[in-house]
Amino acid sequence: MNKQLLHSDVFQLIEKWAPKKLAYEWDNVGLQVGSYNKVVKKIMITLDVLESVVDEAIREGVNLIIAHHPLLFKSLKQLNADTPQGRIISKLIQHDITVYAAHTNLDIANGGVNDILCNLLGIKDTSVLVESESKNLYKIAVYVPKTHTKIVQDVLSENGAGHIGNYSHCSFQTEGKRAFKPLEGTNPHIGTRHELAHVDEVRIETIVKEENLNDAISKMIEKHPYEEPAYDIFPLKNKGEKMGVGRIGSLASSTTLIDLCEHVKNRTEMNHVRVTGDLEKTVKKVAVLGGSGEKYIHLAKRKGADVYITGDMSFHVAQDAWAAGLAVIDAGHYIEKVMKEATKSYLDTMLKDKATIEVVTSKMNTDPFQFI
Incomplete structure (x- = not known):
């Protein structure tokens, strides 16, 4: 049985595309109202969270709204249900609808x-x-038995390492001899306990962006044949992507x-x-x-x-x-409505194995201007 998807899982997908750290300091992105831990039922994408949009979400059975413009920019001093913003927040809470915003981080991403x-x-x-x-860059240098060079290089590339411009699998490789002695409690892939082993290895050096570093390292370790892979991480002063x-x-x-x-x-x-x-x-x-x-x-x-x-x-x-x-x-500012279909398309792709979760776009026109 597939694990039920929580709101926090969807937030992580949005932040994979538009990391929160990209947002300007004055911005208020992320969770606006609601919960990280509710099970996702139906998702709606909107430019703005107006009362008409919330009413639409209620009618459509939506319990997670992904917005571009944050509902909350300034700290609330009171929640007055007689004001427009108070009514919106009251309805969201009453109908158990969560709102999440990706604003300047989605502009920059x-x-x-x-x-x-x-x-x-x-x-x-x-x-x-x-x-x-500019994005921070790191160099990963990992030592691999020659027999597993392709496996490790592929998994690094699949997780964002070694991509320069329109090229993938970019690395520098040098061959050498590795020496080690497995001690008590080890289960070596190569060698015998208490005996010094010498193995033909390849040192793979490749570049990775900061946001891909943890995934590249963790997946490399999963695929590496050794119990204790040897690798180094070097912060670089090279300017990354602007x-x-x-x-x-x-x-x-x-x-x-x-x-x-x-x-x-x-x-x-x-x-x-x-x-x-x-x-x-x-x-x-x-x-x-x-x-x-x-x-x-x-x-x-x-x-x-x-x-x-x-x-x-x-x-x-x-x-x-x-x-x-x-x-x-x-x-006009309303031109940013183009984010609705693009965000729906992204989530549809990322949630393709979760066929029970429907993603829709708001049909409400939230442009305040009319031209006569």
Whole structure:
């Protein structure tokens, strides 16, 4: 019988994609309301946790909501059920619904909101727009009998080690002779107790990102033939993969600003966008930052963007971008709704052996603006 899945198990899957440590310090990600230890029945993905979304979850029999925008940003001083937020929290508690949020960590993560937008819009060869950190790298050096070299290298690669760019199984291997004497209480794979053994071995050296280090080591130990594998871990000063919000890349071919506006509307299923700049201007290099990105107009310009796609652009900042020659497509904060289908797809894949757990997306429109 399959072990029942708990809410905490789903949280771990989300954090495998978007680790909580990526979130900005001011953000409030993770568990918002509810429990780590309830059994998952049905999951709903939403951009926002509004009362209409909670009512929808109640109707649909959902007991776990995964949201992008946190329900709780500031500390609660009282829980007043006569306020909108109080009603939402009261309903969640009354109906035993847990809420979990992945916000700026999902913006920053590989394959997160900004990558989803770039893929949807056909923006290629992307790099990070606003760099916040680089991933730490480590070198693993493990000593393996020659007969098990491929087995150990494969398991390291399967768990994230030895990946450089579009190459896998990257390692440096040297051969040597290992000496050891098994003592009382040992059960050696090679050699005899109390006798000195000499074995032909290979030292495999490979690089791994910090988030994959523990998995790579534990799985390597499982597959290693020795009771006590010999291995070393070295922290590296090499700069790892750059992390941060936003992306900048290029369209497959140049287009006009007006045509790009229509493309953004069609691909993101938005009814409108706001735009600054010459509508007939030719654009190719595009910066993207889902949500509110007005702080980074000058960075987008310095990095060579012809146009910046973001949301929540205020009047004077839009003027500044216009004066600097940077076209801006303000598709609104609601453009981040693209995370719903992508998160559902990810969880469907990760939970494919849990066929009894249904993942749905909220059908509620949580955009507060209407255009007349």
